[in-house]
Amino acid sequence: MSGAQPSLRWRLVSRLSLLQAIFLSLLAVLIVAALWATGSFISLQPEDETINAISQSVGRDQNGTLVLKETPALAARRGNLPGLWFTVRDRSGAVIKDGSVPPAYEAIGSALDGIGQARFGSNLGGSAVPAARLQWVSSPAGEVQVLTGVDGSVSPLRVLGAMGIVFFSALLPLLIVTAIATVIAAPLVVRRAFSSLDSAVARAEQIDINRQGTRLPVDDVPREILPLVEAVNDALSRLDEGYERQKRLFSHLAHEWRTPVAILQARLDGLPAGPLKERLFEDTVRLATLAEQFLDLQRLNHRFEPASVNLVDIAEHVVSELAPLAIAANYEPCFIKDEEAVEVLGDRVAIERAVANLVQNAIQHGGRSGRIIVHVGRATGITVTDEGSGIPQEERDRIFEPFHRLPGQGKGFGLGLNLVQEIARLHGGKVCVIDGPAGGAAFRLSFPTAG
Template sequence: MTVRGKILLFAVVAVGLVAVLGGALYALATRGRLSTEQLFAMQEQNTLYGKLTGDAVWVPHTLLEAYGKGQELRGVLEAEQLRAEADFAHLRELVALEDMPESLTEDLSLVEEARRAHLGWMEHLESRVRLAGMDGEDRVLHESIDSFRMQVMPYLNKAWGKKRERLARHKRDRLEALRAGQVFGVTVPLVALGVVLTLAATLLITLRRSSLALLRGAARIGRGDFTTELPVKGKDEYATLARAFNRMTEELRDTVREKERLAKAEAESAEREMRRYNLLLEETVRQRTTELEEANAQLLFADRLVTVGQLAAGVGHEINNPLAFILGNLSYAREELERMQGAPSPLEREELLAALSEAHEGAERVKLLVQDLKMLARADDAVGGPVDLESVLRSASKMAAHEVRQRARVVMQTEGAPRAHGNAARLCQVFLNLIINAAHAIPPGQVEQNEIRLVARKGPDTRVLVEVSDSGCGIPAENLERIFRPFFTTKPAGVGSGLGLSVCQRIITMHGGDITVESQPGRGTTFRIALPVHTASESSEPGAMAA
């Protein structure tokens, strides 16, 4: 079948399914309309039965009222009889509308019996009213109601009861039909949709398979495979195209063979020239390879020199501050000793001891700073114990005073901070680096407008938190993830080596803590350090803390 025939078949099936669905929906709508008409007819019959039952009171009351006014009773009675005849005639029409031939004769017979009994009861009612007059109004009403119950109600009740039973059955049947219609309304469209989708998928898959085969054949020819032949099946458009494609492939194959024959002859004549050129090329490649190897060795040597220079700059940067602090204290002690002629006073002795103690502390800092270059490769040992964070922060701020003095105010908030477990010298090195970095982030000259805040407080889960905040220039977002990498720095050449924060992170990790950073460009930076709180059990256990 051709592609056009397949598309036409799909269209015919789709239109046929739509027509079937439309016919089914029309049939359901027609049945629903007829069912509704029958239901309304039955309900109207119930109304008429109720109205005819009300004649037991209405007709006697009407005759008595006419008698009291002096009207002719016969005329009033005939009017009521005509009304009753009209009601029964309408009742017969409604029974005929029910469209139930199997019970139509019986229903009409019940209506006719009720009509005769009703009219007969009305005939006898006139004579009772005349005999009783107005004085016996209550007695006439009671007698007429009793006679209506005995003569008419049995027929009306029989017809009315059957109608109510049929009405209930009709409602039940209609509800079941509606439920079935709902199922039909859901199932049939789904089935039709499945059929349409299946036909569409079959058509599309067939067309796609044919198109892919054609494309694959064209791609093979494009790669130079002129032995490709497409399968020819049927007599559709694709088969015609495949035959034309195969003819084109055969012509291309013949053309290529001719060109190959000519090219082979030319290749044989040019082969000797190529050999000579290849020898020259090989010699040139060997020379260039030797030159590249020498250049690569020079680049590796230069890279090692840069690395050594960065390490030396880092060591100088890290040692400079504590070394200057040591020299300052030793100079002070020497001057004081030269000035003294005799034994120092207690106050002078205390000042000398304090200066020497601080110089000793600075020397220890230099020793630890030198060892910190090894932290990135291996661990060493440092004794751990309770650390007074207030004392450590105060000592670090003093050592960094020469960097901070012209840039910002130092604010400390350490009241109530528990003791941390670790090494005081190591932690002092961390805080000193952070304070100096904070000072470098603030331009000099506006001390009162800027501050470096040092906060120590109790944190969650038996930890103590230390925050070093500044109001400086902040750190760009793209650098936040790289500031802890070794040798990464944004400072100018000669100011920083990029080792400070990397060493700080290693020290904090060594203490079982962690360090994080928050920064907004132009609004400042906060380094937050979490350290374990020192406990009594740790105080009673002598030993070393792995660095």
């Protein structure tokens, strides 16, 4: 589900990158505009259009004489500049004049052959000399010197070309460098800002019902997110308090429950033997078992120091304790061991309760006939087998859920097998259901062996 949620981290990175790109682009445009306005970056002169149109109109006839052809570009400049004038001169001294050439420029000739380009004009002494531009350029007739006035405008194509030069030579490299820096730096900055949240997430993953007191760290948490972290910690505190009250209540109820059950068992002992006494005895045992199971729930919440225990001794003790109940229910209890000792690391009381729950489960659901076999082996652990109707394949995973009972079996409270599974899990072991040799149910409880 988390993969479908939007990423706040990458949302911040993308928005930060976009905002940075916009500001840098605006800054670059302003810088270029300022340089352009002051003539420090690139300068588009209107006479460049005229000189280019003139140079492309110059050619030579069959005799090699310079001639002027009326090209569309030259005609367009004539239309835009009614007073257009110019002179064209090649290296041999041949000259073409067009329009009314100002007298100040009539005598310009070979004296300027060594000058690539120049700008002229004056307003001194009361006589104004119009501005002009001289430039040697390439033409279909070879290299020629063009001298013309500076009036006119720059065409949109030249403006776009100049803008392209500005973009690709200055703005684009700046944007590329900025984009690379942003892609590298922005995630680092955001990751650094989220590092405190990562530690909070790691701590949150450790929160468990058996780990009361766990709180999210508030060190270095951003001020904007601190209220959320503090609210979660306050909620965890309330949950811990409620859980402690619930544990105390269950523990108190379980202890209080044992007293009237013990009194009831003592009074049953005084009744004459008979089927009714046996039934009442079984029901009383069920009540006692329920009380013990509630106590087991509380014990599972406390950590234990693992010690070496012998599964053979535990299983043999449970069978001897529950043999009268099994015999009274018309079963034949049977204990089988492959060897004298099978050592595991664990809590003896907890493992003993797990085995007792398996035997009691067999007594309740074994069909009230046949044998109940408790087998202990190093490779298999403890296996409790009955000769009843067995457990359907589709129910074998669900029977370990708390308060789950098989259809049609009203006895039991659905806690015993769940407790067995929890005890096995706390010991690093497991419990599973297999088919019994006589068609009944077989529960196998296994633990990692010591050593």
